[in-house]
Amino acid sequence: MAQKRGAGRDGYHHGDLRQAMIDAAEAVLAERGVGGFTLRECARRAGVSAAAPAHHFGNLAGLLTAVATLGFDDLSDAMEAAAARASATGGSRLAAICRAYLETALARPGRFRVVFGRRELDKEDPEMQRAGARAFGILVAETRAHRAGLAAPPPGPLPSETATAPDFAEILLVWSVTHGFTTLLIDGQFDFLVGEDGTEALLELFSRRLVQLLVAALPPEPALAKRGHDG
Amino acid sequence: MAQKRGAGRDGYHHGDLRQAMIDAAEAVLAERGVGGFTLRECARRAGVSAAAPAHHFGNLAGLLTAVATLGFDDLSDAMEAAAARASATGGSRLAAICRAYLETALARPGRFRVVFGRRELDKEDPEMQRAGARAFGILVAETRAHRAGLAAPPPGPLPSETATAPDFAEILLVWSVTHGFTTLLIDGQFDFLVGEDGTEALLELFSRRLVQLLVAALPPEPALAKRGHDG
DNA sequence: AGGAACAACTTGACACTGTACAGATGAGGG
DNA sequence: CCCTCATCTGTACAGTGTCAAGTTGTTCCT
CATH class of the missing domain: 1.10.10.60 (Homeodomain-like)
Structure with missing residues (x-):
């Protein structure tokens, strides 16, 4: 036993x-x-x-898929926790989840690399698809809430036709900035600029400046408040 | 013979x-x-x-490093050609190089993955460092020229203290958006949203909407015209 | 021209890897 | 109690990167 x-x-x-x-x-x-x-x-x-x-x-892909599922869920948990914390302190939820994304990746770069494409995964695995959709859903909801000027996204399931939504570009912009910076940092592409010990400074730069520029770039769209979820 | x-x-x-x-x-x-x-x-x-x-x-890393060097130079060539074409047709040079970055990666995803981190490379290799610095230099110069309102960046070598430049954040924002979108697309993270044959539509979305939002997010800074290069 | 030095390539080996297959083992249900 | 079946072992195989020693051809010096 x-x-x-x-x-x-x-x-x-x-x-x-x-x-x-x-x-x-x-x-x-x-x-x-x-x-x-x-x-x-x-x-x-x-x-x-x-x-x-x-x-x-x-096989190997199966194990890595299980790890990737964990990685997605960790990303989701970190983003949700950061958003809640931001709400409590009056900060920007969207900025908080972007920072959480980067911090989670930095905490476990190996796992992050497994999640995002390095080696072959079983993309049909339903558990991983669920975890991936969950993480993406947080991004969608928070981006919409931000543009709508809401304090927090309304509860409810994600709309299914996200890809054809009018704010698809804005959502992908948020993801691209965050993921791009994270990937470049993790893979050492910034090393030749700031050295290997400049990670802390880059994290600050990302949180204070990059995310600010990003958030400012998103045109407000109060109409989304009506749609919000499930639209 | x-x-x-x-x-x-x-x-x-x-x-x-x-x-x-x-x-x-x-x-x-x-x-x-x-x-x-x-x-x-x-x-x-x-x-x-x-x-x-x-x-x-x-060893293996040596061969991959040679491939990565080629990949960096191809990226640079494509960006320069696209910028020249944009200048000729009156389009935005910055938007053109972002699109060229994505297109180059899509044309040879395997090589792109070698360049950006998948397997271990010899990061001390001087040829690869040169190629990487060249590609990054184009990004820096074009971002500065764009913000300064110039038609094209002035000729000359890159400033060496880029990392402490006041526009460091803006430069990294451009790179992050472009690299992030490219990586996510190449690694199939958008597949569950648009299917595997939605690449063309995503490329359009990137060029027409993402880059527009990005370009608009960069605050103009005419003072950079004085510094430009070598500052 | 002759020979020596040297770079380029082959051969064979070693320690690994992922995976397939047949067999051993033990837990739990009838 | 025994039988079934999921689980784990042992062995094997093809394939990997890299190393050491031997072959081959070029080049350069005298």
Whole structure:
């Protein structure tokens, strides 16, 4: 019974290999990065043979997909928490979620790289699709609420035809700025400008200046308040 | 003698293996993508043993670095050509280089992924540093010219202390938007919104709406005309 | 021209990788 | 109690990047 719940290993069966593999994957990503990521190394850390994970994840892509799902949900959690905090202190929710996006990626760059395209994932996986849609939904809702001048987005499900919405461009602009800066920073493209220890300064620059320019670039559209969600 | 110049293979020595390997690398990247990229496969296509490339590139990272250098220069060439075309037709040069960035990446997504971080490169390589600085320099110059209201950036070398320049944020904003949109599109993050065949529509959306919002977000600063380059 | 030095390439090996398959193991349901 | 079946092991295979030692051809010096 300690077998089914604990992380330990009593005998032949592991008990909770799926979770153990995911934990190991996170650790390997943190230590070695996505380049040094290996299925066999994860299995080794979980104290299990190289072929064991196949039953739980199918193949390498399956494990990475599970990690990516976690990554999406972490992104969502961080953005929601940041938005709530901003509401409490009277700050801009939209600016808060952009900053949270960047901070989450910086906290776990390996995982972030798994989420966004580095290696092949199983894009049909319903759990990952749900997690991805959730994160994107936050972006949509907060962008709309900002433009409508609302304090917070109204509750409710996301509209399904986002791609044809009149504010599609504004939404993608917010995502592009945030994702672009994050990616460039994570991948070290700013290193030749500020050195490797300039991350803190760049984070400040992003929060104080980039996001300000972005937020100012979004034309207000009070009509969206009516549509808001579900429109 | 046909040995030193041609791509053919007469005897023991190849003659121009370095270029042959780069060509093969580009082909493999185009066919199989960065995930299916392999040093041995490139060597096979160049008609050479697996260990042969080591003498020219050191290791895999060396070959990828050479490809990345090409990618940076292609980006620069495309941006310069687009800017010149925009000047001729009276369009916005800044908008043109943003679109060129996206189009270049879409034309060769595998190479673009090599340039921006997927696998480990030799970041100390002087040729790649030069190519990267050149591409970034175009971005800096065009952003400044745009804000200064100039038709084109004045000739001259780039200022060296870009990172502390007052318009650093504006420059990074342009890069972030363009790079972010490009990365998200290339990595298929928009697929769940518009399907896989919506690329053309997204390119239009980017050029007509995203870039417009971006360009409008950049506050004009005529004072930069004095500084411009070399300031 | 002859030979020596040297760069370019091959061969063979090693330690890895992901994955497939057959077999061992043990938990839980009838 | 035993039987089923998910889970895990062991082994194997093709393929990877890289290294060391040996071959081959060019080039340059005398």
